Amino acid sequence: MEVTTRLTWTDEIHLRNLLGNVSLSLLYKSSAHGDRIEDMVQRCSHQGCTVTMIYVNDNIIVAFMLGNYSNLCENSTELNDSLWFSVQKKNGTTEVETLLLNVAPKISDKQLVGRSLQKDIFLIRLYNNTIYLTEMIAKNLKLDFYGFQKYLECEVFRVEGFKDNLHYAKKIMKAGEHRNRLLAExxxxxxxxxxxxxxxxxxxxxxxxxxxxxxxxxxxxxxxxxxxxxxxxxxxxxxxxxxxxxxxxxxxxxxxxxxxxxxxxxxxxxxxxxxxxxxxxxxxxxxxxxxxxxxxxxxxxxxxxxxxxxxxxxxxxxxxxxxxxxxxxxxxxxxxxxxxxxxxxxxxxxxxxxxxxxxxxxxxxxxxxxxxxxxxxxxxxxxxxxxxxxxxxxxxxxxxxxxxxxxxxxxxxxxxxxxxxxxxxxxxxxxxxxxxxxxxxxxxxxxxxxxxx
Missing domain, CATH: 3.40.50.300 (P-loop containing nucleotide triphosphate hydrolases)
Structure with missing residues (x-):
């Protein structure tokens, strides 16, 4: 049976534009492929750049990371640029917020953890459908929650056609910030x-x-x-x-x-x-x-x-x-x-x-x-x-x-x-x-x- 994503066509277009007109291929879906971190790593290893999507009510929290899941060992301390998005439906419109983080992602104690400045700033627990975000991340992504939150689904996509750096994505992120300033003005x-x-x-x-x-x-x-x-x-x-x-x-x-x-x-x-x-x-x-x-x-x-x-x-x-x-x-x-x-x-x-x-x-x-x-x-x-x-x-x-x-x-x-x-x-x-x-x-x-x- 074919596994399909929860991601809507319009939301996928939003994300593809933000990442430079890339294409997305579904690698992992927690409800279909298992709710253990080992299941995720097995399906997503050696796939290059990936984007992880967490569906929380009407929000989609997106984490784009360079590198392979196979590199996320217990003692990983290597910092990587990661680009985060929140896609939210408000008043009949889709709003996208962006945040650039420098984190060291790793797999620890059966969960995916992201550390920055010697502090855990996010984690994903597949076994009980829970995500944790710090107040800083929630504020920048304009989410109305932080801390531990239950989610509906976790999906991981392979990102194809990416240019191996975040230059374009950073530029689009800055463009979004400038656009919002113009709107406010x-x-x-x-x-x-x-x-x-x-x-x-x-x-x-x-x-x-x-x-x-x-x-x-x-x-x-x-x-x-x-x-x-x-x-x-x-x-x-x-x-x-x-x-x-x-x-x-x-x-x-x-x-x-x-x-x-x-x-x-x-x-x-x-x-x-x-x-x-x-x-x-x-x-x-x-x-x-x-x-x-x-x-x-x-x-x-x-x-x-x-x-x-x-x-x-x-x-x-x-x-x-x-x-x-x-x-x-x-x-x-x-x-x-x-x-x-x-x-x-x-x-x-x-x-x-x-x-x-x-x-x-x-x-x-x-x-x-x-x-x-x-x-x-x-x-x-x-x-x-x-x-x-x-x-x-x-x-x-x-x-x-x-x-x-x-x-x-x-x-x-x-x-x-x-x-x-x-x-x-x-x-x-x-x-x-x-x-x-x-x-x-x-x-x-x-x-x-x-x-x-």
Missing amino acids: IRAYKPYADLVSEIRILLVGPVGSGKSSFFNSVKSVFHGHVTCQAIVGSDVTSITEQYRIYSVKDGKNGKSLPFMLCDTMGLDETEGVGLCIGDIPHILKGCMPDRYQFNPHKPITPEHSTFITSPSLKDRIHCVAYVLDINSIDNLSSKMLAKFKKVHKEVLSCGIAHVALLTNVSNCSEVLQDNFLNMSRSMTSQSQVTNVNKMLGIPISNILMVGNYASDLELNPVNDILILSALRQMLRAADDFLEDLPLEETGAIVRVLQPHV
Whole structure:
């Protein structure tokens, strides 16, 4: 009878991504192969790198270790890097935490023990389905238990395709930590001087450039899994036919985050096709309502039944993101470039903040520096960044790069960093716009917000 793992397909994808797109082969399952430490060692010896998974309620505790089980003798004191994960289901999303430990694993008294700094920091007792973790490990993995805990199952997998060192895994672990810092920063963000409760970011770009995919990607990061709320496609004409103002919630049932992404019909080089340039001023000023049906031949007018005649500051666009496929920048036609310049002229006349968002970056790891704090202008992107800078006069610091979740099934922390970094820069640009507004536009708002003395 075939022995199958308790590991779900989606959880396996998470772990494979964290370890560098490796493959996992089940070697040992305690309920099927015996509950003695000798049974585990016999099946897992001379198998190279292994990953041990302990299933505790809805949590999976994962320990990845270099070396063979046959080396775990009674007097073993050799320290090895081990990478630990916790995979937890919370509010309909999967959360992964990581921890790097330097431990000396050994088999002692019929249990698998890990020592660090002359102290046992974990142990696994197969004979009574018990795991022990120190408070330090539990805290770093954000588990709600420590000490001795009963588990449901113990499994060991052979890790195939690993590069014999933890460099990639360490980088992904650091990426996860930086990603979480960005998430926390954006969750805590408040627009400048509380002039508005939510920043409105307008996405403008050619058909198929990735405007709707960027919204989907932002939502995916905050929901913890890939989502596809906005319809996307690869048609030669725009899939988006309505003006959409999307809010993003922090998780499935979480509160709305302090920004909105406004999606438009794609620009087309042919007149009478795609987004009508005459709609741009109305969108920027906040006159266009959500779900307005675009008409490529004529713009919205004040006579339209849902036209917003007296938009407030909260209705206006606070930042414009010009969205371009990084692979198509060098091939923009003169007609398309002329349309972009018309849009940019309107944006400049309104004094609105703006950035460029280059999508479809093929290797996100290559774009980010090792510390994840800055984007490195690699040879594959330098010319495109320079071209956008020359075409639209956008400062290089405001030319951002992302790899949208268009065909991916699972999130990747490096992709997430680029998406969140781009979003953070848009919010910062919007703050600059709000701070630069003339006093006559903001003074009344500030007086209302201030308490009466």
